[in-house]
Amino acid sequence: MVIWIIGLSGAGKTTLADAVVATARSGGAAVVLVDGDVIRETFGNDLGHSLEDRRRNAERIMRLCRWLDSQGVHVVCAILSLFPEHRKWMRENVKAYHEVYIDAPLHQLQARDVKGLYARYATGQTQQVAGLDLEFPEPEFPDTLIRNDGSETGLLDHATPLARLLMPA
Numbered sequence: 001m002v003i004w005i006i007g008l009s010g011a012g013k014t015t016l017a018d019a020v021v022a023t024a025r026s027g028g029a030a031v032v033l034v035d036g037d038v039i040r041e042t043f044g045n046d047l048g049h050s051l052e053d054r055r056r057n058a059e060r061i062m063r064l065c066r067w068l069d070s071q072g073v074h075v076v077c078a079i080l081s082l083f084p085e086h087r088k089w090m091r092e093n094v095k096a097y098h099e100v101y102i103d104a105p106l107h108q109l110q111a112r113d114v115k116g117l118y119a120r121y122a123t124g125q126t127q128q129v130a131g132l133d134l135e136f137p138e139p140e141f142p143d144t145l146i147r148n149d150g151s152e153t154g155l156l157d158h159a160t161p162l163a164r165l166l167m168p169a
């Protein structure tokens with residue numbers, strides 16, 4: 001199975017993905033964590049954040065996830081996932097695809113701004129920020145919809161039910 005965790009920068013994708021993987025492993029599941037940022041670095045940061053590079057990065061990650069899945073390993077992937085056609089491709093090309101959308105209000109992301117991305121946008125140092133000058137089409141049919149209301153505990157409450165999807169019966 002591939003659990004595909006989508007959301008804007010700072011929504012809590014990595015936080016949730018880490019918890020799902022830790023819980024699933026403790027329950028005996030063979031699972032790999034694929035994080036958009038980490039895969040960029042793993043491949044030598046050869047892609048930036050232009051729309052074209054993001055498309056290529058996402059396509060690389062999709063194929064990597066499908067390949068891992070085909071080897072009998074579960075995958076939890078945390079990715080911004082800008083392109084609706086990619087989500088469709090995953091649903092069509094992975095036998096067991098579970099899409100999770102973390103919907104977090106932009107004002108909270110801007111207030112938290114752990115990576116300083118939104119502050120850099122505000123001062124004009126960074127452009128093409130999803131949710132601001134880059135459209136983020138919301139997933140239409142997520143299998144799990146999480147409204148991140150600002151409570152990290154509330155977010156992590158979803159980790160165990162998701163991890164159970166990966167654990168041996």
Ligand SMILES: Nc1ncnc2c1ncn2[C@@H]1O[C@H](COP(=O)(O)OS(=O)(=O)O)[C@@H](OP(=O)(O)O)[C@H]1O
Nearest residue numbers: 009010036037049054057079080081082127128129
């Ligand atoms: N404009 C701009 N400039 C520099 N960096 C940016 C920019 N927009 C996003 N980010 C960072 O890229 C991370 C998202 O990358 P992903 O590989 O998950 O997805 S995608 O390529 O955006 O589709 C994202 O990581 P997360 O915060 O983990 O989502 C950001 O840290």
Ligand SMILES: Nc1ncnc2c1ncn2[C@@H]1O[C@H](COP(=O)(O)OP(=O)(O)O)[C@@H](O)[C@H]1O
Nearest residue numbers: 008009010011012013014015114148150151152
């Ligand atoms: N609901 C929340 N309340 C408080 N902090 C949160 C919440 N959700 C996420 N965080 C914090 O925000 C930061 C960004 O989360 P992260 O998982 O890296 O997001 P993403 O991977 O979507 O960019 C982390 O430091 C995390 O602890």
